[in-house]
Amino acid sequence: MSFVLDAHCHTVASGHAYSTVQEIAKHASEIGLELVAITDHSDKMPGGAPLFHFHNLNVIPQKVHGVEILKGAEVNIMDYDGNVDLDDYTMEILDIVIASFHPPCIRPGNIHENTRALINVIKNPNIDVIGHPGDPRFPIDIKAVVAAAKEYGTLLEINNNSLNPNSFRAGGTDIIKEIILECVRMDMPFIIGSDAHISFDVGNFKYAEKLIGQLDIPKDLIVNTSVELLREFI
Numbered sequence: 001m002s003f004v005l006d007a008h009c010h011t012v013a014s015g016h017a018y019s020t021v022q023e024i025a026k027h028a029s030e031i032g033l034e035l036v037a038i039t040d041h042s043d044k045m046p047g048g049a050p051l052f053h054f055h056n057l058n059v060i061p062q063k064v065h066g067v068e069i070l071k072g073a074e075v076n077i078m079d080y081d082g083n084v085d086l087d088d089y090t091m092e093i094l095d096i097v098i099a100s101f102h103p104p105c106i107r108p109g110n111i112h113e114n115t116r117a118l119i120n121v122i123k124n125p126n127i128d129v130i131g132h133p134g135d136p137r138f139p140i141d142i143k144a145v146v147a148a149a150k151e152y153g154t155l156l157e158i159n160n161n162s163l164n165p166n167s168f169r170a171g172g173t174d175i176i177k178e179i180i181l182e183c184v185r186m187d188m189p190f191i192i193g194s195d196a197h198i199s200f201d202v203g204n205f206k207y208a209e210k211l212i213g214q215l216d217i218p219k220d221l222i223v224n225t226s227v228e229l230l231r232e233f234i
């Protein structure tokens with residue numbers, strides 16, 4: 001299957017990532033991607049980008065090395081009501097917003113608390129994607145989350161990094177598989193994200209591709225196959 005976009009990439013502005021926008025775009029161009037999203041961590045993540053980083057993203061050209069650049073953020077879910085650490089105005093002016101659970105920002109709750117948080121985030125019209133919902137440290141009611149994602153048009157991410165056995169989030173392969181299968185049952189597209197923290201990992205979906213290859217997934221449910229399909233959700 002051929003993928004044309006990666007909507008989850010971190011630059012040096014995240015504090016624990018190691019490439020620039022130009023390096024990310026260059027690698028994306030070399031591997032034939034049409035679009036990448038720059039989604040640096042917002043500031044409640046230790047080392048994350050300050051508010052003005054997100055207000056100044058329009059200095060980045062729309063295309064770099066021939067690759068379209070979406071200007072976005074990966075915001076932190078701060079509580080089980082689904083509040084996040086970036087204000088509505090800032091999220092509105094961004095092209096794409098991912099919201100994720102990160103342990104420095106929120107203690108993993110029980111399945112009811114985590115599910116309530118994600119459903120409230122899904123209902124937020126400024127948030128486009130739930131990042132790495134298959135994190136085994138944050139158990140969720142998969143059926144309820146996928147149903148809400150479908151109702152409100154928010155994408156769930158299959159995070160390549162979560163499937164890396166060396167990841168902080170390792171051990172969730174069965175959960176991630178269940179999320180994919182529930183999306184297929186509900187006819188709800190999902191998006192694969194590299195979560196690259198260095199340019200060489202941009203567009204690296206190798207673990208996700210292996211898992212998807214074992215399942216029988218219609219191409220039109222994988223958002224990475226079409227920029228147009230992504231635009232329907234952001």
Ligand SMILES: [Zn+2]
Binds near residue numbers: 074100101102131
């Ligand atoms: Zn994350």
Ligand SMILES: [Zn+2]
Binds near residue numbers: 008010074
């Ligand atoms: Zn990330």
